[in-house]
Structure formats: C-alpha cells, structure tokens
Amino acid sequence: MAEENYFSNSxxxxxxxxxxxxxxxxxxxxxxxxxxxxxxxxxxxxSKSQVETxxxxxxxxxxxxxxKTTLNYALKAxxxxxxxxxxxxxxxxxxxxxxxxxxxxxxxGFTPERIVLNGNGKETWEIELAVNNDCLLNIDSLFNVxxxxxxxxxxxxxxxxxxxxxxxxDPMVHQYNCTGKNGSKFGVQExxxxxxxxxIKSEPLIQLVGIHCHLGSTITSIAIFRESADVMxxxxxxxxxxxxxxxxxxxxxxxxxxxxxxxxxxxTDPKILVKERPIDIPxxxxxxxxxxxxxGDENISLILEPGRSLIGNAGILLTSVLGVKHxxxxxxxxxxxxxxxxxxxxxxxxxxxxxLAVPSQADDKHKMLYDVVGPVCESGDxxxxxxxxxxxxEGCLMAVFDVGAYCACxxxxxxxxxxxAEVLISGDKLELIRRPETLxxxxxxxxx
Amino acid sequence: MAEENYFSNSxxxxxxxxxxxxxxxxxxxxxxxxxxxxxxxxxxxxSKSQVETxxxxxxxxxxxxxxKTTLNYALKAxxxxxxxxxxxxxxxxxxxxxxxxxxxxxxxGFTPERIVLNGNGKETWEIELAVNNDCLLNIDSLFNVxxxxxxxxxxxxxxxxxxxxxxxxDPMVHQYNCTGKNGSKFGVQExxxxxxxxxIKSEPLIQLVGIHCHLGSTITSIAIFRESADVMxxxxxxxxxxxxxxxxxxxxxxxxxxxxxxxxxxxTDPKILVKERPIDIPxxxxxxxxxxxxxGDENISLILEPGRSLIGNAGILLTSVLGVKHxxxxxxxxxxxxxxxxxxxxxxxxxxxxxLAVPSQADDKHKMLYDVVGPVCESGDxxxxxxxxxxxxEGCLMAVFDVGAYCACxxxxxxxxxxxAEVLISGDKLELIRRPETLxxxxxxxxx
Numbered sequence: 001m002a003e004e005n006y007f008s009n010s011x012x013x014x015x016x017x018x019x020x021x022x023x024x025x026x027x028x029x030x031x032x033x034x035x036x037x038x039x040x041x042x043x044x045x046x047s048k049s050q051v052e053t054x055x056x057x058x059x060x061x062x063x064x065x066x067x068k069t070t071l072n073y074a075l076k077a078x079x080x081x082x083x084x085x086x087x088x089x090x091x092x093x094x095x096x097x098x099x100x101x102x103x104x105x106x107x108x109g110f111t112p113e114r115i116v117l118n119g120n121g122k123e124t125w126e127i128e129l130a131v132n133n134d135c136l137l138n139i140d141s142l143f144n145v146x147x148x149x150x151x152x153x154x155x156x157x158x159x160x161x162x163x164x165x166x167x168x169x170d171p172m173v174h175q176y177n178c179t180g181k182n183g184s185k186f187g188v189q190e191x192x193x194x195x196x197x198x199x200i201k202s203e204p205l206i207q208l209v210g211i212h213c214h215l216g217s218t219i220t221s222i223a224i225f226r227e228s229a230d231v232m233x234x235x236x237x238x239x240x241x242x243x244x245x246x247x248x249x250x251x252x253x254x255x256x257x258x259x260x261x262x263x264x265x266x267x268t269d270p271k272i273l274v275k276e277r278p279i280d281i282p283x284x285x286x287x288x289x290x291x292x293x294x295x296g297d298e299n300i301s302l303i304l305e306p307g308r309s310l311i312g313n314a315g316i317l318l319t320s321v322l323g324v325k326h327x328x329x330x331x332x333x334x335x336x337x338x339x340x341x342x343x344x345x346x347x348x349x350x351x352x353x354x355x356l357a358v359p360s361q362a363d364d365k366h367k368m369l370y371d372v373v374g375p376v377c378e379s380g381d382x383x384x385x386x387x388x389x390x391x392x393x394e395g396c397l398m399a400v401f402d403v404g405a406y407c408a409c410x411x412x413x414x415x416x417x418x419x420x421a422e423v424l425i426s427g428d429k430l431e432l433i434r435r436p437e438t439l440x441x442x443x444x445x446x447x448x
Numbered sequence: 449m450a451e452e453n454y455f456s457n458s459x460x461x462x463x464x465x466x467x468x469x470x471x472x473x474x475x476x477x478x479x480x481x482x483x484x485x486x487x488x489x490x491x492x493x494x495s496k497s498q499v500e501t502x503x504x505x506x507x508x509x510x511x512x513x514x515x516k517t518t519l520n521y522a523l524k525a526x527x528x529x530x531x532x533x534x535x536x537x538x539x540x541x542x543x544x545x546x547x548x549x550x551x552x553x554x555x556x557g558f559t560p561e562r563i564v565l566n567g568n569g570k571e572t573w574e575i576e577l578a579v580n581n582d583c584l585l586n587i588d589s590l591f592n593v594x595x596x597x598x599x600x601x602x603x604x605x606x607x608x609x610x611x612x613x614x615x616x617x618d619p620m621v622h623q624y625n626c627t628g629k630n631g632s633k634f635g636v637q638e639x640x641x642x643x644x645x646x647x648i649k650s651e652p653l654i655q656l657v658g659i660h661c662h663l664g665s666t667i668t669s670i671a672i673f674r675e676s677a678d679v680m681x682x683x684x685x686x687x688x689x690x691x692x693x694x695x696x697x698x699x700x701x702x703x704x705x706x707x708x709x710x711x712x713x714x715x716t717d718p719k720i721l722v723k724e725r726p727i728d729i730p731x732x733x734x735x736x737x738x739x740x741x742x743x744g745d746e747n748i749s750l751i752l753e754p755g756r757s758l759i760g761n762a763g764i765l766l767t768s769v770l771g772v773k774h775x776x777x778x779x780x781x782x783x784x785x786x787x788x789x790x791x792x793x794x795x796x797x798x799x800x801x802x803x804l805a806v807p808s809q810a811d812d813k814h815k816m817l818y819d820v821v822g823p824v825c826e827s828g829d830x831x832x833x834x835x836x837x838x839x840x841x842e843g844c845l846m847a848v849f850d851v852g853a854y855c856a857c858x859x860x861x862x863x864x865x866x867x868x869a870e871v872l873i874s875g876d877k878l879e880l881i882r883r884p885e886t887l888x889x890x891x892x893x894x895x896x
Contacts, residue, residue: 038573039571076825076862076863076864079864080894081891081894081895081896082894082895097823097824097825097863098823098863098864098865100864100865100866100887100890101863101864103887104864104887104891107896108896118825119823119825120773120782120821120823120825121770121771121782121783121784121821121822121823122770122823123487123770123784123823125486140773141771141773141782142773142774143770143771143772143773143782143842144771147770147771166775175827175828176794176826176827176828177826177827178827179826179827182775182776182777182778183775183777183778184827185773185778185780185782185819185821185827185829185830186827189775189776191775191776192774192775216827217826322569322570322571322591322595323569323589323591323592323595324591325568325588325589325590325591325633326590326640327614327630327631327637327640328630328637328639329630329631330630330631330633332633334568334569334589334591334633335569336569336571343795346624346795347791347794347795347828348828371633373568373569373633374569375545375546375567375568375569375570375571376545377524377545377566377567377568378624378625378627379623379624379625379626379627379632379633379634379664380623380624380795380796381633382633394591409860409861409862409863410860410862411860411861412857412858412859412860413857413859414524414857414858415524415545415546415549415857416524416527416546416548416549416552417546417548418548419893432895433894433895434893434894435893436893437893439548439551439552441892441893442548443529443552444889445867445882445883445884445885445889446528446529446530446881446882447529447530447880447881448529448555448556
C-alpha cells in the first residue's frame with residue numbers, strides 16, 4: 001500500500017516514504033537519538049497542522065450560527081500538555097472528567113469559564129475544586145446533586161450546573177463507547193428526572209444553566225445527532241417552562257467518529273478477507289448544520305465536546321520491526337510497539353490502519369496476510385489482525401495510524417514497559433512533548 | 449453476603465467486617481491518612497501470609513519429586529518489589545519478559561541462574577543484558593535464534609537457551625489468555641521446528657539446555673497439563689536423540705487458574721441471574737503429580753512458572769462508595785475504584801467477586817442487582833455486572849477480590865487518575881509498598 005497516496009491529511013507518502021508534514025518519519029529516529037534518547041521506537045508522532053485543521057473544521061462551521069457556541073476539547077482523549085496548549089491557542093474550551101485534569105487545565109492557564117467538569121462519580125475534593133474556581137459542573141445523578149449541594153453550603157458558594165440527561169438513544173457503536181442509552185451508568189433517565197429537578201430547585205446555591213448529553217463515541221450517523229438534539233430541545237423547553245430562568249446551554253457532548261479505515265481497498269482477491277472498507281463519516285459541518293436546524297429560532301447557546309475528531313487522526317505510532325515469524329494458520333510481524341501504547345484493538349476490537357513507513361528491503365517482500373503483534377506476553381497484545389502487506393525487513397519502520405485519541409492516555413507499564421516518547425511536528429520543526437519514561441520513573445513510587 | 453465466612457484464605461469476615469490477616473480493612477484508611485496520604489482509596493491490599501501459603505503449596509508438592517525442580521515466579525503478574533522480595537525470600541526464581549524486569553530482578557539481588565528471560569519480541573539490548581548476565585533465555589522463533597546468535601558473536605559469550613514450543617493445545621480459556629495453540633504468536637510450531645533446530649546446531653555459542661511451553665492462563669483442567677507434559681516429553685526425547693547433550697530442562701510454564709468465584713451461591717431466586725458458581729480448580733499438587741507421572745524415570749529437571757496462582761488471591765482492591773444510582777434496567781453502585789486499577793473485567797470479561805467490606809448503614813439496605821462501576825468516563829469502566837447485594841451507604845468500603853495478579857501492573861493514568869497506594873499486611877503489621885502517584889509524578893515526563 002505504501003506506494004499509494006491515500007492520505008489527504010498531514011501524513012503522506014512520497015516515493016514509499018511516510019512523511020509527517022515536511023519530516024520523513026525515519027528522520028525522527030535520528031533526531032531522538034541526537035537528543036540522547038536510546039530507545040527511539042515506539043514513539044507517538046503528532047502533526048500540529050492536522051490538529052489545527054480539525055479544530056478549524058468545527059470553528060468554521062460554528063462561526064456562521066446565529067447563536068453563542070463553544071467548542072470544548074474533551075481532554076481525556078489526549079492529555080499531553082503539548083497538544084492541549086495548541087487547543088488553547090486555537091480558542092478551545094475544555095471538558096474535563098477528573099480533579100487532576102482540572103488542576104492541569106488551571107496550570108495551563110485556562111480560565112474557569114472555559115471549563116466544564118463532567119463525571120458520573122466525582123469525589124468531594126473534585127467538586128470543591130470546580131466550585132471554588134467557578135467552573136461549569138455537570139450533574140449526573142441524584143446523589144451527585146446532593147454531593148454538590150453539600151459542597152456549595154460548606155463553601156458558601158454558588159455552582160452553575162448543567163444537568164446530564166440520559167436520552168436513551170442507541171449510538172450503534174461498541175458497547176464500551178455507548179453512553180447515552182438506558183443501561184448506561186451516565187446521566188439522569190426520564191423516570192428519575194423529577195426527583196433530581198426537585199432537589200436542584202430546593203437549593204438556591206445551585207443554578208441550573210443548561211442540560212448536557214453525550215451519546216458515546218465513534219458515531220458515524222448524523223441521524224443520531226439529530227435525534228439527540230431533538231430530545232434535548234424538548235427537555236430544554238420543559239425546564240424553561242418550569243421556571244429555570246438561567247437556562248441557556250444545550251451541551252450535546254462529542255462522539256463524532258473518524259475514518260479509521262483510510263478508504264483502502266486492500267485486495268481484489270476474493271479469498272482474502274477485506275477488513276478495510278470505506279465508511280462515510282459525517283463532517284463537523286454536517287453535525288453543526290443538523291443541530292442548528294433542530295434548535296431553530298430558540299435562543300440556545302450550543303456547547304460541543306469533541307475529542308477523537310479533534311486529535312485522533314493527528315497522531316501515529318512509529319514502531320520498528322523486530323522480526324517476521326511464519327506460522328500456520330497465521331504469520332506475524334513482531335514490532336516493538338504493543339498494547340501498552342495502543343490498547344484499542346484489544347479493548348474495543350478497534351481497527352487501526354497499519355503500514356510500512358519506509359519501503360521494504362526484505363529479500364522476499366511478497367504480500368500476504370499478517371497479524372501485527374507486539375512483544376507483550378499475552379495474546380491480547382496485537383495491533384492489527386489479517387493485514388495484507390509486504391513482508392518488512394528487520395528494523396523496518398512501521399506506522400499505526402489514527403492513534404492521536406485514546407491511546408497514549410490509556411498507556412500502561414505492563415511487562416514493565418516504559419511509556420514512549422511523543423513528538424510534535426510542525427512543518428519541518430520537531431518538538432519532544434513527552435520524554436520516554438525511564439526505569440527510575442517506573443520505580444519511583446516504590447521503596448527500592 | 450458479608451455476614452458469611454466463605455473465605456478460607458487470609459481475607460476473612462468477622463461480624464460483617466472484612467479483615468486481612470489481623471487488620472480490619474477500615475483501619476487501613478486511618479493508617480494511610482496518618483502517613484499524610486490524602487486519597488486513601490482506592491488502594492491495593494495484599495496479604496503476606498497468603499503469598500507464603502501459595503508458594504508453599506507448590507514448594508511442598510515439588511519437594512517430594514526425585515528430580516531437580518525450580519519454581520519461577522512470573523514477575524509480569526505483579527512486579528511490586530515489595531511482593532517480589534517475598535518471592536525471593538521463599539526461594540522462588542523468576543521468569544521475566546522484558547529488559548526492565550531483568551534490571552529490577554538484578555537490583556533485587558536475584559542471581560542470574562535464577563532467571564529465565566522469555567518473550568516473543570526481544571529487543572537486542574534485552575538479549576545482550578541476559579547474555580551478559582548468563583541468564584537462561586527462551587528462544588521463541590527463527591528470527592529470535594538469529595538475533596541471539598548475533599548477540600553471542602558480538603559479545604563472544606555463550607547463551608544457554610530453552611526452545612519455546614507451540615504444542616498446539618487449546619487451554620479452553622479467554623482468547624487473550626491462550627498462548628500455546630496454533631494461531632498464537634508464541635513459540636515454534638512443529639512445521640518450523642527443523643529450521644530452528646538447524647540454526648541452533650549451527651552455532652556453538654548457543655547451548656540448548658531445554659524446552660519450554662506455556663499454554664495460557666486461568667486454566668482449570670488438569671488434563672490439559674497432562675497433555676502438554678506428554679507432548680513436551682516426546683520433543684525432549686527427540687532432541688536428546690539428535691545429540692543435544694546439554695538438554696536438561698522441561699519448562700512447562702504456568703497457567704493454573706484460581707477460583708475467582710468464591711464458591712458463593714448468590715441467591716435461590718430463579719429470576720435472578722446467578723453468575724457466581726463454584727468451579728473445581730486443580731491444586732498445585734494435582735498439577736505437579738500429573739506432570740511427574742508423565743515424565744516417569746526420565747532424568748528431567750522441571751521448571752514451573754506460575755504467576756496468578758502465587759499472587760492472584762493475595763490481593764484485594766479496597767474502594768469507597770461515591771453513591772448509589774437507581775436506573776432502569778440497571779442500578780449502579782458508583783465507587784472510586786475503576787478500570788484504571790482493575791482492567792480485567794473490561795479487557796477479558798473477567799469476573800471478580802465484589803462485596804461490602806463493612807456492614808451497610810444505608811437506610812434501605814435491601815438486596816438487589818447492581819452494576820459496580822467506577823468514575824472513568826466510558827462504559828468499559830465497570831468492576832462487576834449484575835451483582836446481588838445490599839445497598840451500601842455513601843462512603844461505604846467495598847472490596848474487589850483476587851486482584852493480586854494482572855491488575856496493579858496493568859494500571860493506567862487514563863482520565864489522569866493517579867495509580868493508588870499498595871499496602872502489604874503481615875499479621876497486624878502494615879507496610880506501604882507503593883505510595884499513590886501525585887500529579888507531579890504524572891506530569892514528570894512532560895514539559896510543563
């Protein structure tokens with residue numbers, strides 16, 4: 001595949017060599033070595049211009065609406081401060097899910113009015129931190145209202161809150177990515193609505209300023225967003241009607257999917273399983289248009305909270321081939337990247353496109369089906385299954401695509417593997433935005 | 449359930465209060481607070497006497513054999529140095545799967561003859577470290593022999609190696625825990641055997657001293673171990689016959705399961721799903737007996753490499769209830785522990801027993817079905833589903849059982865959650881064997 005230019009974004013092949021912006025990815029290895037880093041792969045590589053493009057797709061669509069709009073980056077998708085700083089420069093606000101995320105946001109200079117703290121299980125200190133800083137708070141449940149009231153009374157401070165609704169809509173995604181349907185732990189269901197509203201009404205320190213929902217992630221159908229906008233609008237009107245005069249926001253969460261498949265027709269051989277098929281992903285403009293249509297003339301401020309669609313396709317994992325192992329019924333490309341960097345295939349049966357980042361120098365490079373696996377000592381450690389590709393040479397660089405979201409942030413030290421370097425590329429400029437962990441880092445919390 | 453004493457190990461209920469050895473688990477909270485730790489739950493709690501019991505079950509079974517035997521702790525199950533030190537004191541050797549694990553083992557004073565380095569994807573520096581230290585090395589593939597030969601020639605040193613066999617046996621466990629069947633990335637398949645043997649024979653610096661297999665983990669059938677001992681014996685004889693005069697070891701790996709179910713009959717109500725059913729787990733003595741029978745009079749040194757069965761039932765996760773959330777069709781107990789501490793339910797659909805660690809003080813504590821979930825912002829964040837238990841009060845301590853293996857070591861900082869404290873209990877003595885991570889720990893590799 002490496003000979004085809006099937007990427008329309010900031011990762012592009014030129015003569016079989018993969019570039020990120022103006023930098024050939026093999027140059028990253030040299031650049032890291034010159035900085036004294038011994039283990040240069042695996043490494044996460046991010047394109048700054050791709051992040052900018054992604055944010056602008058939303059910003060441009062939102063700019064034309066005749067309503068107040070806010071674009072919140074869902075920091076949990078990738079908390080690397082080097083990337084969050086770009087979001088700040090581009091004018092994004094933040095949606096956060098923990099106290100440490102909030103502390104990071106404040107360290108990075110986000111003003112409290114640009115922060116929403118979300119979460120189905122907040123600890124008291126996390127609510128206190130948000131209330132003390134005047135952040136917007138999502139209320140997720142009856143017990144969460146009571147917790148928040150307790151904090152406000154103790155601190156003698158007001159809290160501006162959004163009520164998280166469970167609208168019972170099926171986003172048709174992996175069960176772990178489904179968060180707005182009955183049977184999900186998130187949000188308030190219709191049946192319990194009145195109890196929660198009564199509690200909110202009972203406490204003047206709690207000011208209800210809007211409602212929130214988040215259906216899930218990796219969503220590829222625009223109809224689902226239309227449905228949720230519609231449900232939320234009805235609830236918004238009902239609450240306005242009930243006298244919540246500060247109601248202003250509808251926060252529709254995030255969840256827009258990205259095209260992990262790269263639209264690659266892998267092979268025309270009908271015997272070979274084609275896993276990579278094009279899918280039609282709605283654009284941010286599609287999403288914004290449909291929501292704005294539903295809201296119509298209603299004076300509603302819109303919050304969107306994308307994560308994956310802002311950062312997912314802006315990152316790749318660069319990894320080196322340790323060897324090729326032939327077997328029956330499977331052959332393996334064993335690389336130095338693993339489930340400790342990219343757990344999505346094992347955890348969500350997720351597909352990530354994988355390809356050589358340089359031309360193969362193998363003696364026999366004929367294409368065949370491989371599983372691409374890492375060195376971690378369990379069978380859940382795979383990056384891709386049944387991939388039809390050229391045999392790579394030992395040491396060959398490979399790229400696992402679209403790992404900008406929900407990969408580095410979910411990394412572990414399983415098998416005592418160090419979490420790797422992260423490099424940000426902008427034009428021909430490289431910046432180390434995370435140094436690789438050392439053995440000392442890993443052992444720091446232990447008495448040794 | 450809390451009123452019943454269904455634990456025959458070091459975690460036991462007395463009047464509804466869960467003890468680890470002589471320490472009521474609620475006392476651990478106070479003890480941690482007194483050490484200046486603010487966030488005292490979640491926390492991993494380990495019983496030293498349980499680890500000792502587990503090791504002795506193997507040691508006692510092995511002691512009576514008329515052959516040399518070695519008990520290797522599979523360090524990847526839990527690398528906490530506070531626990532590995534106990535293994536050392538009890539005379540265990542180690543099986544390792546990465547260079548950092550090897551560096552830790554050397555730091556802890558394990559002598560090289562007590563170390564096996566395993567792995568399907570070793571980096572050159574890892575092989576060098578093992579060869580320089582005269583550790584036993586598992587050879588996993590043709591490319592791995594060539595790698596090892598390269599290292600030996602460069603260092604002018606001999607390597608003593610075991611050949612890892614893929615015996616094509618189905619251990620009947622979760623696919624991610626299956627490692628010795630065709631279609632697994634581990635070991636050499638019969639078809640490729642001669643190629644690998646030829647390569648080993650060609651290099652005098654490579655000394656083949658034995659063979660290795662590891663079928664997988666969570667295995668609950670003794671017949672599977674008999675089958676693998678049988679297959680391995682045939683290969684051992686064949687290699688002896690072919691003139692490998694230094695052949696001495698058969699390493700049968702690990703894989704013995706533990707009883708995650710706790711033999712609890714949950715309810716007699718036929719409407720309610722009973723997920724917790726007793727299973728018959730073979731003991732280490734059963735395993736040792738069957739293997740020794742198969743090996744018979746043959747002069748074979750036996751290596752076993754248990755991980756889970758040495759440490760799994762010696763640890764619990766102590767967690768606090770943030771709130772109870774009623775819903776349709778599910779209600780939730782929301783706790784401060786999550787998939788960032790215990791990923792096994794999400795990753796392997798694994799069952800961990802969960803129960804209150806103190807009596808419920810809830811106003812209405814009638815039993816019903818709950819999902820026990822954490823605060824992480826995704827639906828994969830659950831610790832247990834459909835658990836029939838008393839409603840806990842807010843702040844109530846709960847215990848997730850049998851998290852000694854493959855939990856702490858797989859922990860992540862997803863949602864910027866700190867990896868928690870780990871406490872070792874011996875009698876009435878407590879020892880902090882990992883301090884909780886701080887925000888500074890998490891941000892250390894970043895430029896901020």
